[in-house]
Amino acid sequence: MEQPTNLWRDAWKRLRRNKLALAGLAVVAFLVFVAAFGPWLAPHDYLSQNLDLRSVPPQAAHWFGTDDLGRDVLSRLIYGARTAFLVAVAVTLIAVGIGVILGAIAGFYGGTFDRFVMWFTDMTMSVPQLLLVVVINASLKQPISTWMETQYLASLNPIWRNTMLADFVLVFGSMALISWPPYARLVRAQVLSIRSRPYVTAARALGLTNRIILARYVLPNAMGPLVVAVSAGLGTAMVLESAFSFLGVGVTPPTPSWGNMISDGLRVWTNSPHLLVAPAAVLAVVTVAFNFLGDGLNDALNPKGQK
Amino acid sequence: MTQTLLSIKGLSKRFDLRAGAFGQTAITVHALDDFTADIRAGETLSLVGESGCGKSTTGFCLLNLHRPSGGSVIYDGQDIAGLDEDAMRPFRRDLQIVFQDPYSTLNPRMTIGEALSEPILFHKLATKAELPARLAQLLADVGLTPAFARRYPHELSGGQRQRVAIARALACQPRFIVCDEAISALDVSVQAQILNLLLDLQDKYGLTYLFIAHDLAVVRHISDRVGVMYLGRLAELAPARDLFARPLHPYTRALLSAVPEPDPRAARSRQRLEGEVPSPLNPPQGCRFHTRCPLARDPCKTKVPAWREVAPDHRVACHAVTGKDQTNWETP
Ligand SMILES: Nc1ncnc2c1ncn2[C@@H]1O[C@H](COP(=O)(O)OP(=O)(O)OP(=O)(O)O)[C@@H](O)[C@H]1O
Ligand code: SF4
Numbered sequence: 164m165e166q167p168t169n170l171w172r173d174a175w176k177r178l179r180r181n182k183l184a185l186a187g188l189a190v191v192a193f194l195v196f197v198a199a200f201g202p203w204l205a206p207h208d209y210l211s212q213n214l215d216l217r218s219v220p221p222q223a224a225h226w227f228g229t230d231d232l233g234r235d236v237l238s239r240l241i242y243g244a245r246t247a248f249l250v251a252v253a254v255t256l257i258a259v260g261i262g263v264i265l266g267a268i269a270g271f272y273g274g275t276f277d278r279f280v281m282w283f284t285d286m287t288m289s290v291p292q293l294l295l296v297v298v299i300n301a302s303l304k305q306p307i308s309t310w311m312e313t314q315y316l317a318s319l320n321p322i323w324r325n326t327m328l329a330d331f332v333l334v335f336g337s338m339a340l341i342s343w344p345p346y347a348r349l350v351r352a353q354v355l356s357i358r359s360r361p362y363v364t365a366a367r368a369l370g371l372t373n374r375i376i377l378a379r380y381v382l383p384n385a386m387g388p389l390v391v392a393v394s395a396g397l398g399t400a401m402v403l404e405s406a407f408s409f410l411g412v413g414v415t416p417p418t419p420s421w422g423n424m425i426s427d428g429l430r431v432w433t434n435s436p437h438l439l440v441a442p443a444a445v446l447a448v449v450t451v452a453f454n455f456l457g458d459g460l461n462d463a464l465n466p467k468g469q470k
Numbered sequence: 471m472t473q474t475l476l477s478i479k480g481l482s483k484r485f486d487l488r489a490g491a492f493g494q495t496a497i498t499v500h501a502l503d504d505f506t507a508d509i510r511a512g513e514t515l516s517l518v519g520e521s522g523c524g525k526s527t528t529g530f531c532l533l534n535l536h537r538p539s540g541g542s543v544i545y546d547g548q549d550i551a552g553l554d555e556d557a558m559r560p561f562r563r564d565l566q567i568v569f570q571d572p573y574s575t576l577n578p579r580m581t582i583g584e585a586l587s588e589p590i591l592f593h594k595l596a597t598k599a600e601l602p603a604r605l606a607q608l609l610a611d612v613g614l615t616p617a618f619a620r621r622y623p624h625e626l627s628g629g630q631r632q633r634v635a636i637a638r639a640l641a642c643q644p645r646f647i648v649c650d651e652a653i654s655a656l657d658v659s660v661q662a663q664i665l666n667l668l669l670d671l672q673d674k675y676g677l678t679y680l681f682i683a684h685d686l687a688v689v690r691h692i693s694d695r696v697g698v699m700y701l702g703r704l705a706e707l708a709p710a711r712d713l714f715a716r717p718l719h720p721y722t723r724a725l726l727s728a729v730p731e732p733d734p735r736a737a738r739s740r741q742r743l744e745g746e747v748p749s750p751l752n753p754p755q756g757c758r759f760h761t762r763c764p765l766a767r768d769p770c771k772t773k774v775p776a777w778r779e780v781a782p783d784h785r786v787a788c789h790a791v792t793g794k795d796q797t798n799w800e801t802p
């Protein structure tokens with residue numbers, strides 16, 4: 164049940180028998196590959212416009228056709244995978260970091276801090292996510308770019324001219340801000356159940372400090388369910404990024420994101436359906452893949468839940 | 471007369487819980503009440519009693535793993551009851567515990583070597599260079615080879631895990647170990663081995679044990695003294711021989727009469743206990759045993775029987791025990 168090497172080995176055995184989860188894993192692995200080697204895989208520059216070849220349907224030189232500015236759709240999809248992946252990983256890392264720290268301390272020490280964290284978690288979860296992100300973006304986007312401009316003028320360091328950076332920071336930040344509560348709850352519940360195990364009491368009886376006990380006895384044993392949550396969370400974060408970009412509060416064009424590609428495609432779909440279908444299909448496949456993988460991991464790590 | 475290692479006076483523990491959908495009802499579990507006894511250096515003091523009578527609570531409160539609600543535990547001239555973790559830390563080395571469940575007593579993510587090194591390095595009982603030799607010595611002490619240091623708990627049998635748990639307690643070089651049903655969860659064949667191991671270690675290192683058990687046959691053979699608990703209170707405490715030969719408290723008698731007697735001539739008249747153990751949420755007034763005691767009379771319902779020494783080193787809490795060696799008002 165709670166056995167380190169066996170746990171992962173058995174989980175892998177169970178996962179291997181699950182066809183849907185394996186398919187999900189394959190898609191996710193392919194996505195990671197594409198995101199990692201995008202610049203070498205993309206047949207064209209994702210920004211270069213070929214005004215002679217605008218909105219052409221799929222053909223040999225452009226497998227997924229071109230958009231209304233004559234940019235290669237496949238290359239933009241590949242770079243979109245980079246965006247989605249970067250955002251998903253960064254957001255999940257930040258959210259898991261916040262969740263683990265708050266959840267672990269709240270669950271382990273209890274008391275006033277615990278009540279405060281739980282109240283804060285409930286508050287955050289009760290605010291509509293989209294609203295929060297829109298508000299954060301709307302109120303911070305302008306001030307940040309103004310601030311970056313003044314920094315640039317003061318230092319002439321080109322890094323302050325990189326609007327993509329500001330964009331990402333804002334998207335990561337606001338998405339992480341709405342994504343941490345489930346992790347905090349999960350970790351807190353785990354820590355609560357683990358802190359009364361005999362091996363934790365034994366560690367106290369040895370005279371070890373709370374910090375050592377939390378770091379070496381409680382947290383390592385709370386990680387199993389977190390792995391499942393993170394795999395599902397990565398998928399959710401990708402969809403969320405696309406959703407926000409679709410609504411215009413995510414990554415700003417011309418940086419490609421599946422979300423803003425869908426949004427652009429929607430305007431012209433009667434004439435050039437491929438501009439909508441390609442990014443939408445990719446997003447759908449990736450979402451489903453993450454769900455299959457998440458379900459598979461869940462079953463593999465909690466064999467009792469299957470019965 | 472041997473030295474007193476731990477002097478326990480009036481040790482009590484109440485668990486305050488909240489019940490009801492909104493936690494509106496405060497309820498109190500009277501898990502341990504007015505526990506008074508001395509634990510002597512080098513002895514094995516056993517605690518017996520039905521499940522839920524507060525044996526583990528006694529062990530936990532002694533070691534401050536539960537914060538006692540009242541009373542004192544004098545060790546080395548200092549009252550350690552209720553000390554906070556930092557103040558308690560120096561005493562933790564001396565006072566150790568081995569738990570019942572061998573399957574959850576070891577951190578599943580640590581090798582045996584890591585588990586044993588932790589207290590040694592934390593309390594600076596050996597340097598990094600001395601560590602391998604110290605680990606080998608500890609493992610040898612509990613009958614395991616040095617190769618076990620690299621294994622994980624799930625690769626071990628229940629008996630082997632319990633050996634590791636004992637080694638972990640020994641790693642602190644303690645003077646006192648609470649064995650909280652340390653053999654109860656093991657296979658019968660393994661129980662004897664672990665029991666012998668504990669006795670050998672006691673000889674070798676001059677350890678003092680508080681041995682919590684529910685198997686009276688085991689207790690009889692290994693204990694210097696035996697305490698019988700009922701519903702959070704000590705009913706009787708006496709040298710093992712005395713207790714088994716001349717039990718004075720009606721509850722002790724009932725417990726012993728439930729044990730198969732090897733010698734038929736000594737078979738006591740069977741006393742079956744009527745009724746259920748009352749809830750520790752709302753324990754009976756007066757003597758807590760009065761709802762089931764065959765000898766109960768009026769004073770038992772209102773007056774808590776005093777904890778008295780009725781014969782040399784033989785203590786009882788019962789109104790009916792007045793004489794040296796017997797229970798009075800048996801035949802009114
Ligand atoms: N952490 C706790 N919170 C609330 N009640 C508790 C707690 N620990 C023990 N109790 C209660 O205190 C009483 C005494 O429990 P304890 O574990 O000391 O009994 P025990 O004699 O060791 O029993 P067993 O033989 O089952 O181990 C029981 O009624 C138990 O339900
Ligand atoms: S005090 Fe009374 S009720 Fe309690 S054990 Fe003695 S005789 Fe029985």
Ligand SMILES: [Mg+2]
Nearest residue numbers: 525526527650
């Ligand atoms: Mg117990």
